[in-house]
Amino acid sequence: MARFHRLKVTAVDRLTDDSVALTLAVPPALREEYRHTPGQHLALRRTADGRETRRTYSICSPAPGDGEGPHELRVGVRLVEGGAFSTYALKEIVAGDELEVMTPAGRFTLEPAPGLYAAVVGGSGITPVLSIVSTLLAREPRARFCLVRSDRTAASTMFLEEVADLKDRYPDRLHLVTVLSREEQQAGLPSGRLDRERLTGLLPALLPVERVDGWFLCGPFGLVREAERALRGLGVPRPRIHQEIFHVDAGGTAAAAPARPAPAHSTVTARLDGRGGTWPVREGESLLEAVVRNRPDAPYACKGGVCGTCRAHLVSGEVRMDRNFALEPEETEAGYVLACQSHPLTERVELDFDR
Missing domain, CATH: 2.40.30.10 (Translation factors)
Structure with missing residues (x-):
C-alpha cells in the first residue's frame, strides 16, 4: 500500500x-x-x-x-x-x-533482461527512461538500447550530461539519436517535429524494428500517440509497446457515451489496505472523491487520468471513465479502472485498491 x-x-x-x-x-x-x-x-x-x-x-x-x-x-x-x-x-x-x-508506484517499467530495447521520448519524458537505461545496461551485459529523444533546443534538454555519460560508458550497447525541433544541429538529423510519417521512415533505418523486445514511449500526448501509430504501422505487436503520458491538453480525449444514464443515488464499497467501507457517492463526484472523503489514505496523485496511482479493480457494478492515459488495454479488459476518472453507472459499485 x-x-x-x-x-x-x-x-x-x-x-x-x-x-x-x-x-x-x-x-x-x-x-x-x-x-x-x-x-x-x-x-x-x-x-x-x-x-x-x-x-x-x-x-x-x-x-x-x-x-x-x-x-x-x-x-x-x-x-x-x-x-x-x-x-x-x-x-x-x-x-x-x-x-x-x-512510496514508488507506476507500471511503465523494465526489469533488466537480455535483449534489444528502444525508446522514443520527448522533453521531460527522458526522466523514467534514464532510470530504465542506466539500470539495464549496468546490470545486464547482454542488453542493448536505442534511445531516440526529441527536445526543442540543446539548452532545453534535461539530463544532457547524464545521457552523454551513459553513451561514453556503453558506446557499443547504447545507440543515441537526438532530434531538436526548433534548432539545427551541426551533425545528425535535421530539425523538426517527430510525427508518425517521420518516425515510420526513421526507426527502421536505426534498428531492426521487428526484433525489439520492448518499446518505451514517454512524453507529451502528441508525441506518444504519433510514435505508437508509427510502430503499429510497422507491424509491432501492441503488447511490446509501453507508454507513459506526461502532458495532455485540457480537452484530452472525450469519454465514450455512457451505456446507461447515471443512477439518482449510488454507493461505492472500497477495500483499501485490508479494510473496507461503503459510502454514498455525491452527484457529479468521482469514485475517488467519494472514497477520499472517508479514507484520506486512498492513493492518488494527478487526478487527471495520467499517472495511474489510483488504479483499482472493479469488483462489481459499472462505471464510466472520463479519460484514461495510464491503463493498458489488458488492464481495462481485466477489470481495472482509474478511480479519479470513474463515475457510477449502477446503484452499487465495488472497488478493490489492494488487488
Missing part, C-alpha cells in the same frame, strides 16, 4: 532554465519501502494555505540491485506554466528542506 513519508532534500541541481533535479535522502528504516523498479515514479505532496497539492515525478536514478533499498532517490521536475508544485520546486525548494513523498 502506498504511503507518504518525509524525506530530506540533499541537493537541488539546475538542469536547464526551467527544470531541476531533486535528490532525496532515504533513511535506513525506509529503504525497503522505497525500493523501486526502473521507470517508476514518486508522488510529492505539499500543503499550503490549507490546500493540498500532489504531483508525480519519475525517478531518474538507477534502481538498486539485490540487498537493501536505495540510499537516495532523484527526480526531475520541469516548470509547467501556472504549475503550483513545479513553481514551488524551481523557486523555493533548497537543500535541507523536507518533502512528503509517496
Whole structure:
C-alpha cells in the first residue's frame, strides 16, 4: 500500500532554465519501502494555505540491485506554466528542506533482461527512461538500447550530461539519436517535429524494428500517440509497446457515451489496505472523491487520468471513465479502472485498491 513519508532534500541541481533535479535522502528504516523498479515514479505532496497539492515525478536514478533499498532517490521536475508544485520546486525548494513523498508506484517499467530495447521520448519524458537505461545496461551485459529523444533546443534538454555519460560508458550497447525541433544541429538529423510519417521512415533505418523486445514511449500526448501509430504501422505487436503520458491538453480525449444514464443515488464499497467501507457517492463526484472523503489514505496523485496511482479493480457494478492515459488495454479488459476518472453507472459499485 502506498504511503507518504518525509524525506530530506540533499541537493537541488539546475538542469536547464526551467527544470531541476531533486535528490532525496532515504533513511535506513525506509529503504525497503522505497525500493523501486526502473521507470517508476514518486508522488510529492505539499500543503499550503490549507490546500493540498500532489504531483508525480519519475525517478531518474538507477534502481538498486539485490540487498537493501536505495540510499537516495532523484527526480526531475520541469516548470509547467501556472504549475503550483513545479513553481514551488524551481523557486523555493533548497537543500535541507523536507518533502512528503509517496512510496514508488507506476507500471511503465523494465526489469533488466537480455535483449534489444528502444525508446522514443520527448522533453521531460527522458526522466523514467534514464532510470530504465542506466539500470539495464549496468546490470545486464547482454542488453542493448536505442534511445531516440526529441527536445526543442540543446539548452532545453534535461539530463544532457547524464545521457552523454551513459553513451561514453556503453558506446557499443547504447545507440543515441537526438532530434531538436526548433534548432539545427551541426551533425545528425535535421530539425523538426517527430510525427508518425517521420518516425515510420526513421526507426527502421536505426534498428531492426521487428526484433525489439520492448518499446518505451514517454512524453507529451502528441508525441506518444504519433510514435505508437508509427510502430503499429510497422507491424509491432501492441503488447511490446509501453507508454507513459506526461502532458495532455485540457480537452484530452472525450469519454465514450455512457451505456446507461447515471443512477439518482449510488454507493461505492472500497477495500483499501485490508479494510473496507461503503459510502454514498455525491452527484457529479468521482469514485475517488467519494472514497477520499472517508479514507484520506486512498492513493492518488494527478487526478487527471495520467499517472495511474489510483488504479483499482472493479469488483462489481459499472462505471464510466472520463479519460484514461495510464491503463493498458489488458488492464481495462481485466477489470481495472482509474478511480479519479470513474463515475457510477449502477446503484452499487465495488472497488478493490489492494488487488
